[in-house]
Ligand SMILES: Nc1ncnc2c1ncn2[C@@H]1O[C@H](COP(=O)(O)OP(=O)(O)OP(=O)(O)O)[C@@H](O)[C@H]1O
């Protein structure tokens with residue numbers, strides 16, 4: 001059964017699409033069959049995989065969601081585009097921004113994406129959903145119904161353990177699967193980012209120090225010059241003479 005992984009962050013430009021693409025490639029290199037669902041109207045992941053014509057195309061997630069909301073049939077191939085690298089993708093286009101708004105008031109809105117993926121997800125080992133950054137909640141509402149498991153804390157694991165051996169066993173298997181396959185890619189991706197950020201920061205500090213050393217005296221002299229400006233010729237301010245008071249004469 002496919003693991004469905006949603007890459008979500010409400011803040012824009014935080015690397016969701018980059019993470020989606022890298023995770024997909026990493027998992028495909030491990031011989032896993034991966035489907036990417038581009039759920040962002042900006043269609044960055046679609047473009048990243050070479051599909052730059054999506055705004056003029058009807059074969060996108062937008063068309064599929066619109067069809068489900070109108071209670072129409074969706075094509076059996078679900079507009080999936082196949083990549084030579086073993087990564088499949090359902091692209092998005094700018095129309096998804098409108099669909100996102102309509103989803104907010106749609107009947108059974110949480111089930112729209114679930115209906116689309118229902119017949120296809122089991123052909124894959126992993127389905128990765130690249131989400132919209134900020135939105136109206138239409139896309140995000142889909143995710144609650146999509147994720148087969150969520151990573152939780154120790155207390156939740158103990159709760160599962162108490163509930164029954166079978167459920168606990170399944171949870172632990174899923175967790176191990178996730179730790180073996182998904183987390184190493186996320187970790188290496190994040191450490192790459194950290195490394196990149198650290199290197200850039202060190203470079204900035206070095207550049208700053210260099211530029212400070214290059215013009216040290218000029219700055220000091222300029223400061224002295226400003227501080228002492230006009231000191232030699234400074235004259236005491238002449239005291240103002242008091243003006244004689246006008247005598248007022250009463251008529
Ligand atoms: N690990 C990384 N190291 C350095 N730069 C990165 C990394 N991940 C992403 N970026 C850069 O950060 C920018 C934003 O990344 P990306 O488009 O993946 O973010 P996003 O969260 O999908 O944005 P949006 O919310 O607009 O969809 C891009 O220019 C991308 O190349």
Ligand SMILES: [Mg+2]
Pocket residue numbers: 016017018040042044130131
């Ligand atoms: Mg993105």
